Amino acid sequence: MVFNTGAALLDAITLAVVHQDEEGTYGYKITQEVRGVLEVSESTLYPVLRRLQKNGFLEVYDQECAGRNRRYYKLTEEGKKQMAFYKKEWKEYSTKVSAIFEGGNIGE
């Protein structure tokens, strides 16, 4: 992507990816899915997840899977509120950007 990726957008997308599964999801999968949307290094995601967890937006729990431990991330209530906030902000932002981009095409 040619556009800069800000911390807020990365946070928002990470929360959205985690929220896709009601039961939560694990680090590797989150990384792959976020990387499907944003061009970020694989090493970027862990610090973001850890920070979101420390801020109280994400909670973790461990689950046995194929004979080993897997750490799941899940949105807290606080995280859901934050997610809603980001969605609202993004809608406003993208609507404005789209209006500018597509405004010139109305006549066509």
Add this chain to the structure above:
Amino acid sequence: MNKFEFLKQLEMLLSDLGEEERKEALDYYEEYFLEAGEGKEADVIRELGSPNEVAYKIREELSDKNLAPIEETSYEEDNVQERSSKKPMNFWKIGCIVLACIIFGPVVIPTVLGLLGGLLGILVAAVAVVLALGVAAIAIMVVFAIVAVVLFVYGIVKLVVSPITAILLLGGSLIALAIFILLVFAAIKLCVNVLPSVWGWLVDGVVGIYHWGKGKVGGYLNGRK
């Protein structure tokens, strides 16, 4: 480098981070390698970058100032160093200076200008008084000299017609001449003895003010070092 070497190096690089943070990070990356699968080890290491980079990002992200991100910051590597604590420091410093200027400016600037103006005024007045006295003294001397000359000439002219008047006039001329000579001597004495000391006071005063100011500035500069 294999996954064990990678994790070992990462552990070492995070050794100052505290037991909990280090363990969390290492557990995460260990799990990450496992999730990627046996064959993907090299790919994962290439994607993650060096353990140094991974450690740097963890450290950067988890420092206290980032726990509640408010500012929009870029994840591009070259922008990372912009997240320093310099900004608020500069902001407060400049704010304080501006505030001080706004509050004290209207008081300090006119006061300083007033004091300087006052000093200049005293200096000019002193010089003017000295000059005026000098001019007045010279004028009086000149008047006496003219009187002496006029009375002398008039006396000579009257000598034949009215000798008594002439003697009176010549006597007056001599008195005026005497006063003139007395004044000249007094003026010379004044110029030689009194004026140099007045001049000395003036010079001392100006030099004193200059040194006082310089001493202040010098002390300020030395204090800063």
